[in-house]
Amino acid sequence: MQIDIGINETNRTEIADGLGRVLADSYALYLKTHNFHWNVTGPMFQTLHTMFEGQYTELATAIDEVAERIRSLGAFAPASFSAYAELSSIDEEKGVPAAKDMIAQLITGHETLIKTARSLYPICDSADDDATADLLTARIQVHEKTAWMLRSLLEG
Template structure:
């Protein structure tokens, strides 16, 4: 069926290409966060277990929003682990990590996703797709906040000074 929402078919395809990478990164981060929720151990177990659950629960809802935006643009959303692995900039962890390494991995994952989201906003803005740009901007705020909250666990007790870039 013909679609005429003011964005050409070629431009919708460019937006969907960007959104597909966002979806893949978001799914891989969700999966990693859920994995770490199940497998975290150590003295920070309780706090991390709860925080990881809060993050993956929020991420799960966002996955649906991203996939549905792809559908609203007239394309099918990627939906297999194989395709996510091909598209994603975030890799899976084959083994159980220490709590500190889990935190580092999630900081990195949130930052990778934030960069992917930022690139997607640029594509959407250039092609006048304001709903996509708005959704991705909102997601950036969430993942920047998640990275900050996770980073605070790594700075705890390390004698990091406020504004000290070496503690990042």
């Protein structure tokens, strides 16, 4: 069926492709955060275990919202580990780093995701896609706040 939402097919495809990268980064960060939730040790265990749970829970909701926006634009959302590995800019952690290294990796992950999301603003602006821009703005706000909170754990 034809999609007629005021955004042409070329722009919808380009935006959906960009959102696929946001989705892949979000999923990679979700997996990393969940890994760290399960495997953190040390004197900050309780604080980090609880904090990481809140973060991966928030990311799970965000993943669904991003995927549904991709579908609203008429594209299929990437949904496999191989697709995420290809599209994501966030490095996978295969080991169990020390707690402070976990925090540092999550900061980097959130900052990477922020940059991926920001990269879509030009096409959203040119296509008058306020809905995607609003979604990206909300995601950026969450990731900036989370990165700040994580950085605060390493200061002082």
